[in-house]
Amino acid sequence: xxxxxxxxxxxxEEVVSLTDxxxxxxxxxxxxxxxxxxxxxxxxxxxxxxxxxxIEGIVKAYFIDExxxxxxxxxxxxxxxxxxxxAFQYDLPADLNLDCLENSEFFCLSKENRERMCFQFPxxxxxFRIKGLYGYVNLQKRILSFLTQTAEERYERLLDRxxxxxxxxxxxxxxxxxxxxxxxxxxxxx
Amino acid sequence: xxxxxxxxxxxxEEVVSLTDxxxxxxxxxxxxxxxxxxxxxxxxxxxxxxxxxxIEGIVKAYFIDExxxxxxxxxxxxxxxxxxxxAFQYDLPADLNLDCLENSEFFCLSKENRERMCFQFPxxxxxFRIKGLYGYVNLQKRILSFLTQTAEERYERLLDRxxxxxxxxxxxxxxxxxxxxxxxxxxxxx
Numbered sequence: 001x002x003x004x005x006x007x008x009x010x011x012x013e014e015v016v017s018l019t020d021x022x023x024x025x026x027x028x029x030x031x032x033x034x035x036x037x038x039x040x041x042x043x044x045x046x047x048x049x050x051x052x053x054x055i056e057g058i059v060k061a062y063f064i065d066e067x068x069x070x071x072x073x074x075x076x077x078x079x080x081x082x083x084x085x086x087a088f089q090y091d092l093p094a095d096l097n098l099d100c101l102e103n104s105e106f107f108c109l110s111k112e113n114r115e116r117m118c119f120q121f122p123x124x125x126x127x128f129r130i131k132g133l134y135g136y137v138n139l140q141k142r143i144l145s146f147l148t149q150t151a152e153e154r155y156e157r158l159l160d161r162x163x164x165x166x167x168x169x170x171x172x173x174x175x176x177x178x179x180x181x182x183x184x185x186x187x188x189x190x
Numbered sequence: 191x192x193x194x195x196x197x198x199x200x201x202x203e204e205v206v207s208l209t210d211x212x213x214x215x216x217x218x219x220x221x222x223x224x225x226x227x228x229x230x231x232x233x234x235x236x237x238x239x240x241x242x243x244x245i246e247g248i249v250k251a252y253f254i255d256e257x258x259x260x261x262x263x264x265x266x267x268x269x270x271x272x273x274x275x276x277a278f279q280y281d282l283p284a285d286l287n288l289d290c291l292e293n294s295e296f297f298c299l300s301k302e303n304r305e306r307m308c309f310q311f312p313x314x315x316x317x318f319r320i321k322g323l324y325g326y327v328n329l330q331k332r333i334l335s336f337l338t339q340t341a342e343e344r345y346e347r348l349l350d351r352x353x354x355x356x357x358x359x360x361x362x363x364x365x366x367x368x369x370x371x372x373x374x375x376x377x378x379x380x
Contacts (some may be wrong), residue, residue: 063334071337073330086327089320095334118319122312129308129319130279132326137276139329140263144253144285146336147261 001032004055008107011053011079015130016123026121029113033106041098041106042084048094050108051083057104058168061096072177075101075169077162081131093165101169151180191222198297201269202242203295206313206318213365216311219303223296231288231296232274238284240298241273248358251286254327262367265291265359267352271321291359341370 005027012018018026030053035041042048044064052059059082061074073096076082084096088111109117118125145154155178159166166174166189175185195217202208207215220243225231232238234254240295242249247274262366263286266272274286278301299307308315335344345368349356356364356379 003277063338065338069259069338071334073333085323086330089323089327118316119312122309122315123314124317126308129315129322132319133275133279136322136326137279137328139333140276141325143263143329143333143336144261146333148253148255148259 004032004105004107005030007055008053012124012127013157015127018123022123026117026124029117030107030109032090033108034105035100035104037103039100041082041100042087042094042096044095044097045093046124047165048084048088051081051085051088051114052098052106052108053147054080054082055105055107056102057100057106058101058165059104060101060169061098063096070142070176075165075173075177077168081135083174085135101173103151134183146179151178151184152188154178154184155180194222194295195220196295197242197245197269202317205317208313212311212313217306217309217315220297220299221296225290225294225296227290227293229290231272231290232277232284232286234285234287235283238274238278238282238363240289240300241275241278241304242296242298243272243368244268244272245295245297246292247296248291248355249288249294250291250359250363251288251337253286260366262363265363265367267355271325275325291363312322336369341368341374342378344368345370345375 008030009018009023009027031050033052041052041059054076056078059076060072061076061082062070062072064070074082082098084094084098086092087094087096114128118128145157149157158178171185171189172182175182178185180188192317198220199208199213199217207287221240225247231242231249244266246268249266250262250273251260251266254260265274272288274284274288276282277284277286304318308318340345348368360380361375362372365372368375370378
């Protein structure tokens with residue numbers, strides 16, 4: 001468990017420095033959780049109790065529309081934060097489903113713990129502010145990629161940025177995420 | 191000018207409370223700027239010196255691809271923050287163009303001033319963290335709307351959320367933003 005906590009501390013310290021004293025308090029806000037492949041972190045319409053930092057595993061964030069069609073927003077891997085951030089912030093029923101594509105391990109941060117931490121340790125507010133900016137920019141890039149790139153260019157960009165994802169996520173899901181047919185994806189992978 | 195500053199203070203105090211003493215210091219970080227219709231706040235490839243809070247006016251944020259085609263990411267109105275947030279944060283050339291659709295007024299916040307403010311007044315870090323979350327969620331909703339809604343549904347959602355925008359933005363630009371032809375938009379507006 002100690003190694004997992006050290007990994008989280010390193011992740012936070014990429015953005016803000018912490019003293020051992022601060023870390024001792026901050027680390028107590030995180031709760032360890034494991035889920036098996038196919039289990040849900042969050043289910044559409046359900047409650048959102050935490051933000052999750054992925055220690056190990058892959059999470060698929062998706063939305064099911066009224067016709068039952070699945071739309072994939074994100075695959076999140078190790079060292080990423082994942083949640084239905086809006087529902088979490090405003091105590092609303094989840095719009096999204098988050099399920100595990102592999103057996104996965106998480107550190108969970110409740111809203112109460114996060115807000116207390118951010119006001120007690122301002123540097124943590126800055127950490128989440130800057131992390132949020134990354135997330136914002138990634139979404140903006142995804143919108144631009146839908147507007148400006150071909151399927152082939154989107155695949156190449158993903159291969160360039162997250163080669164490991166392409167190894168670990170089933171082809172069918174990757175194709176749905178990229179907005180291409182499975183046949184097109186197989187051609188691209190060849 | 192006092193009334194404009196009071197408007198900014200109210201906007202910030204929707205999220206965090208400030209004392210008069212704090213506001214006196216914080217308000218000094220903002221620089222007032224005006225631009226005429228069609229002038230640029232940010233130009234693709236140029237530098238991004240500030241984040242901008244819109245006092246009056248409308249800003250169009252867009253990207254021009256290699257073929258010269260324009261892709262509209264956002265229309266921002268009064269009380270909104272706008273910038274090329276990624277380029278601003280990382281001192282990179284801008285990916286986006288931001289130009290004014292009307293004569294506009296802004297409060298500008300440089301990175302130096304913003305970082306000093308956030309570390310001096312932790313509540314401001316929390317303000318920007320929570321504002322960033324709104325922006326994140328809006329982008330996420332836009333991605334979902336592209337994936338799940340028809341042009342008609344996207345138009346109705348916009349009419350529902352921002353009726354004023356539809357009055358103030360030229361039809362041609364609205365159509366481009368919604369991803370529909372101008373004819374379709376005219377039919378929808380009828």
